[in-house]
Amino acid sequence: MRFKAGLMVAGLIALALGPAEAQDSRLTSKAEARVQMAQSQPVTVGRRTYSPPPIPQPVYLPPVYSQPVYAQQAPMAPAPNGFEQYKAYLIGRARNERVREATIQAVIPGLRVNSRAIELDRAQRPTAPSASNAPPSFASYLDRHITSSLINRGKSRFYNHWPNLSRIQARTGVDPSVVMAIYGKETSYGQVTGNFDLLDALASLAYEGRRRAMFEGEFIAALKLLDQGVQRWQLKGSYAGATGYPQFMPTVVLRLRADGDGDGYADIWRSEPDAFASIANYLQQAGWKRGVPWAVPARIPPTLNRAAIQSRINPPRCAAVFRRHSRWLTVAEWRALGVVSIGRSLPDTEMVALMETNGAYAPGYLITTNYRAILDYNCSNFYAMSIGLLADAIARG
Numbered sequence: 001m002r003f004k005a006g007l008m009v010a011g012l013i014a015l016a017l018g019p020a021e022a023q024d025s026r027l028t029s030k031a032e033a034r035v036q037m038a039q040s041q042p043v044t045v046g047r048r049t050y051s052p053p054p055i056p057q058p059v060y061l062p063p064v065y066s067q068p069v070y071a072q073q074a075p076m077a078p079a080p081n082g083f084e085q086y087k088a089y090l091i092g093r094a095r096n097e098r099v100r101e102a103t104i105q106a107v108i109p110g111l112r113v114n115s116r117a118i119e120l121d122r123a124q125r126p127t128a129p130s131a132s133n134a135p136p137s138f139a140s141y142l143d144r145h146i147t148s149s150l151i152n153r154g155k156s157r158f159y160n161h162w163p164n165l166s167r168i169q170a171r172t173g174v175d176p177s178v179v180m181a182i183y184g185k186e187t188s189y190g191q192v193t194g195n196f197d198l199l200d201a202l203a204s205l206a207y208e209g210r211r212r213a214m215f216e217g218e219f220i221a222a223l224k225l226l227d228q229g230v231q232r233w234q235l236k237g238s239y240a241g242a243t244g245y246p247q248f249m250p251t252v253v254l255r256l257r258a259d260g261d262g263d264g265y266a267d268i269w270r271s272e273p274d275a276f277a278s279i280a281n282y283l284q285q286a287g288w289k290r291g292v293p294w295a296v297p298a299r300i301p302p303t304l305n306r307a308a309i310q311s312r313i314n315p316p317r318c319a320a321v322f323r324r325h326s327r328w329l330t331v332a333e334w335r336a337l338g339v340v341s342i343g344r345s346l347p348d349t350e351m352v353a354l355m356e357t358n359g360a361y362a363p364g365y366l367i368t369t370n371y372r373a374i375l376d377y378n379c380s381n382f383y384a385m386s387i388g389l390l391a392d393a394i395a396r397g
Helices: 006-015 082-096 101-110 115-123 139-145 148-160 162-172 176-187 198-208 212-227 250-256 272-285 331-336 369-377 381-395
Strands: 043-045 048-050 295-299 325-330 351-356 364-367
Touching: 082 101, 082 198, 082 212, 101 212, 115 198, 139 381, 148 162, 148 176, 148 381, 162 176, 162 272, 176 272, 176 369, 176 381, 198 212, 212 250, 250 272, 272 369, 295 351, 325 331, 331 351, 369 381
Parallel strands: none
Antiparallel strands: 043 048, 295 364, 325 351, 351 364
């Protein structure tokens, strides 16, 4: 595995955030981990009122990356009496969490404050909203993130790994092109995985205090990975603690890494098959629905009454993301409103929402619950759209 500078990884993370959505990508608190997003408001077309059945609810997992929630969490002062005092506290916390004493003594006394990780984390501030009410365009983001290099390298790996990818799809139902697209976007197909020492970085961010509870939990999870036999040198990654080919946080590694090559060990740091199986495992747990695409492009009539289809849900997280999504209706109900798919079709009973996508490859997309599974990986419409479109390009062969 080849590691590059941590600053490069930080740059990739920043690029993955679209305008006005930077505050919504990656890590939220555990209290926000499951979100009820089903929509059932009726919509009236002419004299007929449609009451869609409840949409299948995606299962929101603790996110892959850390996500600042600036509106809800005020910065905290560093732990009193300095970092040495805080390390003594971490020793007690680790013992309470049943971490092996040998692991505690091998790691915690030697921890050092990583000022660069703290600096990069503090720099992740929300983008100021646009002066107009128009949502930002997808054009420049997609131009930067769906490149011929990513497509061609993804196609090559897709072909070379197809036997294994097809087995993973049979087991999980997850579209293998989406798995490959996430792998490509997260780490440029394994080339950029980060070189921050996870234990130093996580302890430093917990000590800084702005999101102490979350980063302490991730630090303890990293210690438990050492208890399971993962080597300290393998625990490298982004400044915020994401690691391996899938860029999982340590708590996610503990729960969802999977063996994809049949050797009995799930190695997300050196095995691409294991990384593929782990990404698919994550999406399956997030509610991926077998045999359904992430979205289909749609034609939108000029007479569409947008007020009638506007969602009235107040989401507890990722508000800027879900604000771009309409109410959820069946494909048949959208057709009655004049919104029809272009190219690939969906069953009339499939529940979808409309997202208008100025600057993308179509004026709008009918997004499925699988789109929301991708959002669970990184809660940004720019990220999810780029994953879906890159996956489509890879799958075209």
